[in-house]
Amino acid sequence: MSFNKLITWCINKLELLKRINDDQGELVMHNQYDFSKLDDISLFNKELNMLASSQKMLIEGLNLEDAYKNYYGENNRVYYIAIDLKLNIYHIYLTLRKLKSTSARSDLLKLTDFHRQWINFITLYRSFYDKFMNLVILVGFPDDLDSFDSAKSKNKTFKKILLKQPTFYIPLGIVVHLPEVFTHWTYDFINFINDEFRTSELHGAGSSRKWVFQSEKLEGTPFNKVSELMDNMGQFLSIICCIFSGRKYAKKIEKDRSKVST
Numbered sequence: 128m129s130f131n132k133l134i135t136w137c138i139n140k141l142e143l144l145k146r147i148n149d150d151q152g153e154l155v156m157h158n159q160y161d162f163s164k165l166d167d168i169s170l171f172n173k174e175l176n177m178l179a180s181s182q183k184m185l186i187e188g189l190n191l192e193d194a195y196k197n198y199y200g201e202n203n204r205v206y207y208i209a210i211d212l213k214l215n216i217y218h219i220y221l222t223l224r225k226l227k228s229t230s231a232r233s234d235l236l237k238l239t240d241f242h243r244q245w246i247n248f249i250t251l252y253r254s255f256y257d258k259f260m261n262l263v264i265l266v267g268f269p270d271d272l273d274s275f276d277s278a279k280s281k282n283k284t285f286k287k288i289l290l291k292q293p294t295f296y297i298p299l300g301i302v303v304h305l306p307e308v309f310t311h312w313t314y315d316f317i318n319f320i321n322d323e324f325r326t327s328e329l330h331g332a333g334s335s336r337k338w339v340f341q342s343e344k345l346e347g348t349p350f351n352k353v354s355e356l357m358d359n360m361g362q363f364l365s366i367i368c369c370i371f372s373g374r375k376y377a378k379k380i381e382k383d384r385s386k387v388s389t
Contacts, residue, residue, distance in 0.1 A: 150203060160209060168195045171210075175217065176225070183219045188364055188379075189213045193372040197299055208262050209371050215255040216364070222247045223353060230345055242339045244346045245350075251321055256317050259363065266370050267295035267303060284323075286314040299373030309362050312355070 160171045170189035179186045195210035222244050229241040264275045264285070271288055278284035294304045323334065337350045345351065368376045 144313070152285060152389060162207070163199075164191070165195055165199075167340055168192060168210075175213065179217055179220075182221070184217065186213060186216055186220075186364075188368040188372075188376065189216065190368070190372050190376075193375060194277075197371065197373060202265070203284070205262065205370075206264055208258050208265075212255065212258050212262070212367060214250060215258065215362075219251050219255060220318070223357070226350070226353070232339070235274075242335065245335050245339060248353070252320055253317070256280075256313070259367070262370060263290070263305075263368070266297045268292075282314060282317055283345075286310055297370055297373070299370075301367050301369060301377050303366060305366060309359065312353075312359060315358075316352070316355060319349075323349060 161167045162171070169192045175191075176187045189209070189212065191209055191213060194206050198206040198209070226245045226248065228242060229237045229244065232238045232241050254342060258280060260275075263279055264272055268275075275284050275288070288305065289305050289310045293307060293310065294302055296302050337347070338350075342348050
């Protein structure tokens, strides 16, 4: 790490952990936030972005301040989903990074760490996808909310709704589109997570130990499926950010596309 990068990293860490109280000139540590207040959610959003950036993650597009302004008071359930989704995404990125760093599984410590992170990933992704489905239905298909909530299989119901109407209008005044290939992939991937791992790991005897501790190489193991998520995370983020920021994010996308085309 160069000297300049080291200085920048240190400054970011200090800004993340402390802020100046203008009245008293004191350094205040942040460990609590009131998500019902705009100032607090703005601070939380800024600090979480900084934390992610310090670990080379970019999640700034999911703007919690926009989510507050656009939904708090009007649809609190949607607003709080925004907070949970941003935290889910941060934790998923961090977990995948730890999985990669321990993938060599060179000793028992790294084996058990890899196994723990894999279980974390399964539960985190399931939590993320449940919130994603609820968000899309709440904002884009409110008339289908009751049937979705009471469905025996929410995954099948969500897929059916989206394949029937992949483009939908949201109250912020824009149209959101979910590509058919993306809808099919999300359905297949969550079924893979549920059928192969979530049920067995959380409710059964477990199955991941069979390949985590016994396979010499990870090629051909379920770990390879993780790359599919990374390939599709951009699509997830684009949809989520449009829902929370509306025209503001849609204009940003158009601006970025125009830069690429020129």
